[in-house]
Amino acid sequence: MSKPVKSISSPIRLEYTYSAGEAPTRFLRGLAQKKIIGQRCPVTGKVYVPSAGASPTHGVPTVGEVEVSDKGIITTFCIVRIPAENLSVQAPFVAASVLLDGADIALFHVVDECPLEEARMGMRVQAVWVPDEELSPSLRSIKYFKPIDEPDADFESYKEHL
Amino acid sequence: MRDVAVVSFAQAPNKRRELVRNEVEILMPVVREAIERSGIENKEIGFICSGSSDYLAGQPFSFVTSLDAAGAWPPVCESHVEMDGAWALYEAWVKLQIGELDSALIYCFGKSSMGDISEVLSLQLDPYYMGPLWPDQMSLAALQARLLLEKGQVSERDLAEVVARSRRNAKDNPNAQLSGDFEVEELLAEPMIASPLRKHDCAPISDGAAAVVLAADDLARSVCQRPAWIAGIDHRIEAHDLGVRDLTRSPSTALAAEKAGLARAPVEVAELYAPFSHQELILREAMGLGEGVKVNPSGGALSANPVMVAGLIRIGEAAERIKNGSASRAVAHATSGACLQQNMVCVLEGR
């Protein structure tokens, strides 16, 4: 007597070719040159990094090329303790929202060279780039952000970015 | 029922492959155009509803960033269906019927060129029995076409004529992807790609986006000289398993047409979402469309088939003909699922 079939395994593999889009392309090409480039919302003047091409509040194209610093502050963060297949870093690590000087929204990245218990909101950090020969149009050109010896930002100065 | 009308429609030029722009960038100008043409301010629009598919976009939650194209601030009343934009329009129409809101923006987008569209659409099939075989849409449609031909009422020539007509009509459509004059004989001379279908019997692969603005009652009358009033709209679904249905007929289309009141008066124009030529014939029969009806003046899906968008485009194209006065009553159809499993009928009128 054979056992009833309870489940089947059906592997799915699909390949897609994605277009970054005009605005993201500028951002990514900038990264290959160790530049972090955002765009401005023509209505509010806010600098979006990276820009997806649209100002989310107004539905209009973001414009221009605004280079922002590769230094900034941690607005908020968490310590990730679970590993996952797609990630390049080893757990535990600090994942943080980093508000770069000159930008008006934070971008999410990893913080390293920082003891976990020292990670804090307002901490000044700077991008650590991969070696020149490994630069590419990708956020992986930034290996991680590391703490730098500059005074923490005042909570009031970044609290609207939380 | 409240009077609700299409007051504007916009679409992106349909392309085989949009290499440079991402979905949001394609969508933004389309949404802007639809809003500008509607005569209603962006912030005045009461409801937003979109249609798209994660598997088509190759990422989960793909509709989330598309909201950026609409400028959702201050916060908006907004929803999304993982279906063709035609069903997003249906949800918006229902919302307006409630009476609290007077206008709605509907948008949809899809880049079929990014993945292998046949493989992607195979995932629509029953995951236990059909999916693991990975049958593609074309082969399934071919089974349906074979059944139709065997019945004896339709010939290969009839299919070629649908194609020739569609491509010829598409010459007048600046957004069409495929258009031109083709002789039936030259079409029939082409090799079959999935017997009995030839390549031209199958809709092309397209990247695109479209948007519609709906308005109710006096608002529609105040912003639009000749609104395309939705006289009736309904949709129905059939059984999924192909073996359970009579694939040569479309009872769900017939039922939806009946509920939408299609037969109440003749229509001059019909925009039918038939991604395969033989399906146009099945749909015509289900809807009782006579010889005098101009079918797919836009060229239909055979000229451009942005998946998740083509259904809304049918409604938009039919609405345009009402709005520009070239028709007083039109019908638009949308479909979802292999071999016309689910169908929507939308009857539009000028008054």
Place this chain on the structure above:
Amino acid sequence: MAELCGVVGIGQTKHDAKRIDVSTAGLVREAALRALEDAGCTWRDIDAVVLGKAPDMFEGVMMPELFLADALGAVGRPMLRVHTAGSVGGSTALVAASLIQAGVHQRVLTVAYEKQSEGNAMWALTIARPFSVAVVAGAGGYFAPLIRAYIRRSGAPEDTGIRVALKDRKNALKNPYTHIQIPDIDFDKIASSPMLWDPIRYLETCPSSDGACALVLASEEAAKKSPTPPAWIHAAEMRSEPTMFSGRDQVNPQAGRDCAASLYKKAGITHPRKELDVAEVYVPFSWFEPMWMENLGFAEEGVGWKMTYEGATAIDGDMPINCSGGVLSSNPIGASGMLRFAEASMQVRGQAGEHQVDGVRRALGHAYGGGSQYFAMWIVGSEKP
């Protein structure tokens, strides 16, 4: 204006890590059949079916309404499939309700589900947007920094989250359908559970569940044929905002506040904490309870945590939250929102069994999704509005 709409049938599955005993069709039917039975009607009495679930990637099926049409009695009927990320279960119920409120149909079956065990939900939640880098695994990695921001802004005691989790997990023991039931749950067990994304611990996190929830909604006329008095919808509202924009408050999102404000106005409520008897709120990570208490206007900004601390949100408190055990106890993502709406309705109809609060006349159902940007809510009452 809107036609009256009532919840006349409610059904849910036993939620579990892997419902290997049923196919997807079996799972949704389990919930649907219970809802139909509760409504005292059959498949034939249904005019339309509205299906809701989260990303198709969770199960590896594109547009599953197509293959589920047969199983859900939808053949020959209109069928819709809603997808609004985590709030989908809620927005699905709202779309279904709008069909009745618009006078389009008399009786609608709505089902929301997730059979996450059939795919890989963690993978699906971690997929990087093309051209970006996946920094964290899973949704918790996205929300943990926001929680940290809330703790900083409010000065809430660090163990607030543990208290929420303890309450919800104790409540779960009174609900036979829940996935996670830990009979000997206590404060220390939660406090000592592994930290996943600081400050979120394992036992402060929602599980990944297979499950479904179904509702039968009816017009005033059609509701007369159902045996149990309906939960009448007093108000329903949806709001969305963009995921990311400069100056966005992700901790106390405007969309949530606007949604609640509009909801209360429609229901004629001016003091929600007083005028609502119970609420089922979407709390996938413990700290969302104090955050939502503020966002919903049950507490002033910055002191939502006090409601937890004071026991106000306990089952015997003045504003019981998640007597069902909430999302922390069962989380079939697509269904979780509808479960909140269903549990609120059950409270109003006196169907909540062991986790019933006495004398509930009005209850709130709440769902959110995406980057805390999609909100769907409803208020149901034992009397007609």
